[in-house]
Amino acid sequence: MSVSAEGAEQVGASTVGLRVDGLSKAFGGTRALHDASFAVERGQIHALVGGNGSGKSTLIKILAGVCRPDAGEVEVNGRRVAAAEVTPEWAHGAGLGFVHQDLGLFEDLTVAENLFSGLPYPRRGGRIDWAALYGAADRVLDELDVGVQASRTVADLRASTRTLIAVARALRGREDLHAGALILDEPTARLATAEVERLLEALRGYAARGQSIVYVSHRLDEVLAFASEVTVLRDGEVAARRSAASLTPRELARLVAGREVAAAPPARRAAAEEDGARPAVLEVRGLDCGVVAGCDLDVRAGEVVGLAGLVGAGRSTLLRALFGAERRERGTVRVGGRALRRGDTADAVGAGVGFVPEDRAGQGAFLELGVRENLLASQLPAYRRLWLRRGREDDATAAAIRDFGVRCPGPEAELSRLSGGNQQKIVIARWLTAGTRLLLLDEPTQGVDVGARADIYALIRAAAERGMAVLVASADADELLELCDRVVVLERGRIGAQATAGELSHEWLLSNVYGESLAEERNA
Amino acid sequence: MSTDAVVDAPSRTRSRRRAVGPIVERFGLVWALLALIAFFSLWPTTSDSFLTTDNLRTLFANEAVVAIAALGALLPFVAGQFDLTIGAIAMLSSMIVAAIVTETGVPLVAAVPIAVVACAGVGLISGSVVAYLRAPAIVISLGMATLIGGVVLLYSGSRSIIGMPAALTDFGSLTWLGVPRPVWLLLVVVLVVGFVIRYTVTGRSLLMIGSNAEAARLVGVRTRRLILLSFVLAGLFYGVAGVLLLARTGAATPGDGLGLTVGALTAVFLGATTIKPGRFNVPGTIVGVFFVAVSINGLTLAGAADWVDPVFTGAAVVVAVAASTMLAQRRSG
Incomplete structure (x- = not known):
């Protein structure tokens, strides 16, 4: 707590948009989150960064009320509850809005249908009042400066606009932007640079109007340019809380990794x-x-x-x-x-x-198959002498786990149990054999x-x-x-x-x- | 030696304790089966009829048919393809053998392979449509099953064909080393299907297709060819099950084989709740077959009426599918 105290105490507690206190969660013997605390001032853009398996996803799931923590408290706009009591309904009522990496939009439906999905559509005489629906949607889009017509089909829109529609849906009902917090999980992962800039510009606007934003990203440069505060999670604990201005990308990378990140191997740059x-x-x-x-x-x-x-x-x-x-x-x-x-x-x-x-x-x-099946998927015939030799497969898998620095319980472990980075290593390592x-x-x-x-x-x-x-x-x-x-x-x-x-x-x-x-x- | 054991002990107990939940889950159906067997052996109403050599031999010999059909179905199922032609193809196989041996001079040893190959051919047709036209397997196989049932009806004029040679019925009713001969055949099928799934590139590829067909294609698996193959092999095993059915009953009766389809599906889905929860697997399927069979056998011995079989089997299908779906979701989530 002492780390952030200096910044936080100048402003009163009432200006806090979102606060989490002492969140802990263990899955079996694994500690996913341990005593994690941070606060987001109203109108602040607060970045949450950390490696795969650092606890970011668990934290977001707890806030969304889909994962029940072992301990901790959550406060939104002065409403404080035990984190274990957070339900999706509570989160929505308190004004927490979420945008996940896959935006969860219905591509073939219109912007308006997406904005009001999950809500009762306006009706007249028992039928859907489409005019009222599109009118309401246009007002929301206007309020949030999305710059798109409510009648457009989502699939036809550019990526940043689609993200903004997901944001608008998360902010639904509180377009005044004063209450609650908006939580964005890697919103820019699938966007090209120009699109990223457009999205961040819109988000900056919302923050200026008073919306608290929690921003999860792997793109460290972008985090430092965009957020004002940064909370770094590592192995389920808050490893650091800093103001973005005080950090360089390299320092932030070191905080995330918990070690000096090797500079890129000098590219061959051959003549x-x-x-x-x-x-x-x-x-x-x-x-x-x-x-x-x-x-x-x-x-x-x-x-x-x-x-x-x-x-x-x-x-x-x-x-x-x-x-x-x-x-x-x-x-x-x-x-x-x-x-x-x-x-x-x-x-x-x-x-x-x-x-x-x-x-x-x-x-x-192949998420529900093992590390072995995933790793050897493209080279099975090499392990066949009349039949598949499991022993050789296991030896090769163990060797790859070691050589490629994969963190996993063993060759039999289901791939879905590994973190994203380790899954990706396996999927790449699949091809790093002599035959490729x-x-x-x-x-x-x-x-x-x-x-x-x-x-x-x-x-x-x-x-x-x-x-x-x-x-x-x-x-x-x-x-x-x-x-x-x-x-x-x-x-x-x-x-x-x-x-x-x-x-x-x-x-x-x-x-x-x-x-x-x-x-x-x-x-x- | 003893030092090693001591050093090893703590870590082993720890891993075991952590794995208690999964073990209950993994072997839940096995325990349920054992409990059923114990119950029907001790319950006064069934105790003197259930645990008798005759009853058990009949039970095992009958269930060998269902089990072989279910193991055949496992091949398309692990690749994510739902095949409903199980019973229809088995019926077709019974009919072909019966028709050949009663109406032509062709000997039994030739009639059986002809029937089994014909069944594989039917699998080739449905498999081709599913794999190359990318039609949903469940609908295509339902259509094929109905069509086959109709063709059998057309040929037989809804009369049963009787008068099977003794060589065939003997295989269905006699024992070898005290074990009914059909059970030996089942054992062979268990080994073959188990080997294919676990130790062949084909089997591994089918698992990969079942897990993520697009990813399988992108590591160079010829997915369409393999899905087709799974239907051909499945048809072949349904054919074998059909011949065995004929050997058990001594008569080929036209019908759509829906009972056998449902029985085999129940076993396959029940199997996915045990041993490897959330996944279709060979030992689980066998446990599934006998779980249903023992339940119905015991209830029948206790004097249950005809309606008990379909009600129990139907309920088992619903519960098994719900449970295996839930387990699969839990595993991926």
Whole structure:
């Protein structure tokens, strides 16, 4: 408590929007949260950061009333209760609004239908009074400056607008923004930089009007630029409470990890002549697939190539088309000289291509299977001598757990029991075997904490050192700068600017990735 | 030796204590089955009829049919495909064998493989539609089951075919080493299906498809081919169950086989509440078969009326599906 006292005591307790005191929760023998306390002033933007498994999710679940804590108290607008008594109804009544990472919007419904989902729609003569519904929705959107019509279908809207609609739904009934608190769990994880800025701008506006905001994020730069106070959780305890102004990103990273975060391994930055001598592992000619059009691309052995571009530029589509997850319409893809059949993932795997999809839970992981089944999913035939040799599988799994620094109870442990970062390590490690010549990664560190992120970068670099060709799609400029020998920008499905390590910088990425959209905004 | 044991002891007890909840969950159905057996052995009304060699042999021999069908169904089920053709294909198999041996000169040893292959062929049809046209398995298999029942009816004119050769009925009724022959056949099927699921790339791939079909495709599993294969193998085992049914009853009776379908499904879902809770598994399925069978057998011996069987089985399906769904959610949540 003493850490934050100086800041908190100047203003009276009545100005506190949300306070949690001594929250503790254990699952079986594991301490998820221990004596966690923090307070958010009214109108303050308070960041909650921490690695995977640090207790952030548990804390949010307790506030939402979906997880019953062992001890602690919660106070919202001066209403104080034992945290164990918080129910979803209480949380809503007290004015706590939540926006989760997957926004929980109904994509095919209109903005108004989404805003009022779960509430009785206005009725007239027993029928839904659509005019009244859209009128009410337009008033809410207007009040919150969302800048969208209530009759639009959510699926047609840009990502930041969709997030703002989820925010508006969470603020429903208290658009005056004076009471309660808004709790946002990684709202920017799926947004491109320009979209992030737009969302944060709107949130800043709400805070200025008096709304307390709890903001959970892995993007530390963004946290420091956006929040005024930062609470760091580590291993279920509050490790630090600081004002954002007093921290540098590096200090914050150290607080989150609880140790010095290894600076990115010095990228190879090899001379161009040396690269020229290496054989091209991936050769793409004239590839058409959905938004991707006329794509030519080579990736050499040992080279890490980044794919940058705005949301919708076709980064994911290109990777999926290369792997055969999507059927390309035209063009050839050769890996190690061998032409890949289109739309045939098994053929790609056979040629030594690995793919780590963006959506881990939906497309990458077998959550209810064990670590072993997940790790060896793509290499089963190697463990078959007439039948699958469980002993060899277990040896290989134990070795991978050790080599890749995975924290898990053992090879049998169900993947869903691991933290997000450790799950992602397993999903990537699946391909880090001798047989893989080309690794395709789509947002490899999304939703992964700082410590695990550094580990994953090290794994990818090490694989490249051994001669693997790597193609990484990422919306995260830091990630591309840290990881890649060369970055290729996709613009509306076409290959645009390219830069090698020496020429790469934040500025280069900014002007080449966002240049076009910035120009558009200026014209608009 | 003794030192090792002492050093090892504390950690082992600790892990055991922590695992008490899961153990109750894991073996709940097994305990329930043992309790049922104890109850019917001691209850005065059934005590002199339940625990007799004759009763147990009949029980085991009859349930071998259900168990083989259920184990066949397990293959599409672990891949997340609900197959309802179980009983219909078994009936078809009975009919084919009976028709061949009574109406042609083809010997039994040829008739059985013909029937079983035909059943695998039916699995090939429903499997192709499900896998390649991506139609929902539950609807396709329901349609196929109805269609097969109709075709059997058309052929047989709703008359039973009787007059099976002794070689066949002997297999259904005699014992080997004191154990009914159908049970030996069941043992073989248990080993085969257990091996396929646990020790083959095919089985592991089916588990992967059942867990996350898209993720399976993205690690290079040929998901459609494997789903098709699971239906073919399942059809084959339903065919074997059908031949065994004919061997037990000595007559092929046309029908839609709905009773066998429900019995096998009950066992599969009950099986998912035990041994590996939340997952379809081989030992659980066997426990499930005998849990239902012992209950109904005991109640029947106690003089329960005809309606008890469907009421009990129906209730067991509902409870088993609800429980296994709940367990699966708890595991993932």
